[in-house]
Amino acid sequence: MSGSSYTGGTAAVSATDSIRERIAQAVNSVRETTPLAQSFTNFVTINLVANAQLAAGGTAAMSFLPDDIVDTAKIAGSTYINVGTLLPFYKDALADIARKLQYLGKPWVLDPVAAGIGKTRTAILQSFKAAPPTVIRGNASEIIALDAMWELGAPARADAETTRPAGVEAVDEVESSVQAAKRLARYLAQHAPNGKGAVAVSGEADLVTDGETVYRLPGGSAMMTKITGAGCSLGGVTATYLAVAEPLTASLAASLLYNRASEIAERESNGPGSFQVAFLDALWNITADQVAESRILIG
Ligand SMILES: Nc1ncnc2c1ncn2[C@@H]1O[C@H](COP(=O)(O)OP(=O)(O)O)[C@@H](O)[C@H]1O
Numbered sequence: 539m540s541g542s543s544y545t546g547g548t549a550a551v552s553a554t555d556s557i558r559e560r561i562a563q564a565v566n567s568v569r570e571t572t573p574l575a576q577s578f579t580n581f582v583t584i585n586l587v588a589n590a591q592l593a594a595g596g597t598a599a600m601s602f603l604p605d606d607i608v609d610t611a612k613i614a615g616s617t618y619i620n621v622g623t624l625l626p627f628y629k630d631a632l633a634d635i636a637r638k639l640q641y642l643g644k645p646w647v648l649d650p651v652a653a654g655i656g657k658t659r660t661a662i663l664q665s666f667k668a669a670p671p672t673v674i675r676g677n678a679s680e681i682i683a684l685d686a687m688w689e690l691g692a693p694a695r696a697d698a699e700t701t702r703p704a705g706v707e708a709v710d711e712v713e714s715s716v717q718a719a720k721r722l723a724r725y726l727a728q729h730a731p732n733g734k735g736a737v738a739v740s741g742e743a744d745l746v747t748d749g750e751t752v753y754r755l756p757g758g759s760a761m762m763t764k765i766t767g768a769g770c771s772l773g774g775v776t777a778t779y780l781a782v783a784e785p786l787t788a789s790l791a792a793s794l795l796y797n798r799a800s801e802i803a804e805r806e807s808n809g810p811g812s813f814q815v816a817f818l819d820a821l822w823n824i825t826a827d828q829v830a831e832s833r834i835l836i837g
């Protein structure tokens with residue numbers, strides 16, 4: 539299945555059979571073993587996160603109690619932390635949870651929703667630099683903001699354009715986040731017990747990287763921007779796959795599953811309400827081969 543193609547002026551090589559096999563294996567393994575991925579996530583989209591994890595074949599457990607999260611991490615396949623809506627106690631609680639997950643060597647996914655907005659969110663996201671996640675999944679603006687916050691690139695010049703807070707929606711193109719995503723992924727890998735980490739950037743064409751190789755995943759549906767929680771639930775499903783697969787495979791499998799399912803949902807729906815229902819059905823019905831045979835461009 540390997541070969542070459544040409545996209546947007548960039549030579550791109552399509553993915554190898556072994557990546558596709560690992561993706562199909564992750565999709566099947568979740569359906570066969572129903573792994574638990576627990577979540578500490580925002581109040582807006584918590585229901586869609588749980589339903590998407592169930593539709594992908596996993597199980598869900600949501601909690602905001604630090605000792606509950608740490609005890610559940612011991613029996614769960616992975617943990618998902620999303621900073622979309624914050625309460626005052628989160629500042630200390632999330633830093634502490636991250637440190638304990640690191641001590642226990644437990645994998646987790648971070649969705650840095652609205653990175654760059656507010657002192658409390660910034661303090662929380664900065665605290666994760668010392669106890670980093672296994673995977674970061676966000677939109678382009680969030681990835682650019684987190685990279686700047688963790689100061690992984692060259693120091694910004696005084697006259698340089700600064701990144702601006704973007705709310706929960708992206709104001710940057712996926713392509714403008716490539717270097718930030720690679721730097722973050724390398725940092726995650728350097729700090730992971732097994733040396734593996736990944737960053738997934740969502741948008742019109744998603745991008746996934748382990749810090750070395752960049753994978754571009756075209757397709758999907760713009761209707762995803764018309765339901766709340768498309769990105770949050772993608773983070774939750776990435777955690778579901780992280781329970782059975784290494785970070786790069788988990789990130790690729792989740793993003794590809796979302797692209798294929800959203801294309802089916804767009805064809806079968808008539809607006810945001812029916813789209814969300816059709817999307818959950820498609821997550822459930824899509825085959826592992828449909829996911830693994832997707833276009834994956836390397837380069
Ligand atoms: N313009 C688009 N075309 C196709 N798919 C999109 C588009 N924008 C977002 N998506 C998809 O929607 C999902 C959520 O991504 P995104 O909207 O970037 O996240 P967030 O909600 O966190 O900002 C991803 O599966 C992504 O591929």
Ligand SMILES: Cc1ncsc1CCOP(=O)(O)O
Nearest residue numbers: 580582622706767768769770
């Ligand atoms: C609207 C909103 N406000 C705080 S969190 C949130 C949900 C964001 O969801 P997503 O990032 O998946 O669009």
Ligand SMILES: [Mg+2]
Nearest residue numbers: 651706769770
């Ligand atoms: Mg989001």
